[in-house]
Amino acid sequence: MDEIFKALASEPRRRILRHLAIEPMTVGEIADNFEMAMPSISRHLSILRAAGVVREQKRGQYVLYMLVADRLTAPLYDFLTDFSEQAREIVETRPRRRGRD
Amino acid sequence: MDEIFKALASEPRRRILRHLAIEPMTVGEIADNFEMAMPSISRHLSILRAAGVVREQKRGQYVLYMLVADRLTAPLYDFLTDFSEQAREIVETRPRRRGRD
DNA sequence: TTCTTATTTAGCTAAATAGCAAAATAATAA
DNA sequence: TTATTATTTTGCTATTTAGCTAAATAAGAA
Numbered sequence: 001m002d003e004i005f006k007a008l009a010s011e012p013r014r015r016i017l018r019h020l021a022i023e024p025m026t027v028g029e030i031a032d033n034f035e036m037a038m039p040s041i042s043r044h045l046s047i048l049r050a051a052g053v054v055r056e057q058k059r060g061q062y063v064l065y066m067l068v069a070d071r072l073t074a075p076l077y078d079f080l081t082d083f084s085e086q087a088r089e090i091v092e093t094r095p096r097r098r099g100r101d
Numbered sequence: 102m103d104e105i106f107k108a109l110a111s112e113p114r115r116r117i118l119r120h121l122a123i124e125p126m127t128v129g130e131i132a133d134n135f136e137m138a139m140p141s142i143s144r145h146l147s148i149l150r151a152a153g154v155v156r157e158q159k160r161g162q163y164v165l166y167m168l169v170a171d172r173l174t175a176p177l178y179d180f181l182t183d184f185s186e187q188a189r190e191i192v193e194t195r196p197r198r199r200g201r202d
Numbered sequence: 203t204t205c206t207t208a209t210t211t212a213g214c215t216a217a218a219t220a221g222c223a224a225a226a227t228a229a230t231a232a
Numbered sequence: 233t234t235a236t237t238a239t240t241t242t243g244c245t246a247t248t249t250a251g252c253t254a255a256a257t258a259a260g261a262a
Binding site (some may be wrong): 010012036037039040043044058060061062 | 219220221222223224228229230
Binding site (some may be wrong): 008 | 103106107109110111112115118119122168170173174177178180181183184185187188191
């Protein structure tokens with residue numbers, strides 16, 4: 001949980017997530033949307049990956065990154081339960097966990 | 102928005118918010134729940150205040166801090182709209198802004 | 203006034219973070 | 233094989249952050 005909030009405490013990383021919410025992209029495609037040098041993007045991606053909110057898939061010489069939406073939204077809704085009735089409803093009616101951690 | 106995510110990227114600060122979700126508390130009362138020295142708590146509070154998620158009220162020699170729940174939840178739901186249909190519903194049906202910024 | 207209590211500010215150090223350019227890896231192309 | 237392209241890792245510097253103690257402020261009590 002702490003790792004996810006740390007990951008989100010960066011405008012570039014939140015922006016990367018918004019891009020990946022549209023469709024999976026390679027590192028280079030992601031980087032095209034930023035001024036930042038590619039190694040910096042790569043570093044941001046590794047932080048997002050460590051937090052579990054994106055996952056990578058080797059595609060030849062490319063690396064395709066894709067959002068793991070649940071791993072992003074679930075902890076945020078969990079956090080919100082202490083502050084919002086609507087979040088409590090969402091979390092209560094949540095389908096039971098499917099994937100591995 | 103960036104300020105709020107930065108504010109939330111700290112376990113002690115999230116914990117403070119959870120305490121204030123129960124009831125308003127003075128700095129000393131908050132500090133009693135932590136190992137941390139009071140100046141550190143005070144610093145955390147000033148970061149939360151700058152982000153707008155808590156507000157202070159002088160009560161004699163005490164300073165009472167209270168949560169401003171909307172200022173915490175609204176930006177998070179806004180962020181979530183790009184990743185969650187449920188957040189989009191919440192934001193769409195949200196009553197129009199009331200307070201000052 | 204002086205004393206005490208509550209809180210904030212200042213000044214410091216250690217650790218974490220973000221960015222870069224250059225070097226290393228990994229895969230494809232020639 | 234060598235060369236090229238895509239990505240990650242390394243090594244660096246500058247900035248930010250979190251915590252501390254000590255000092256400053258502010259209010260209440262004596």
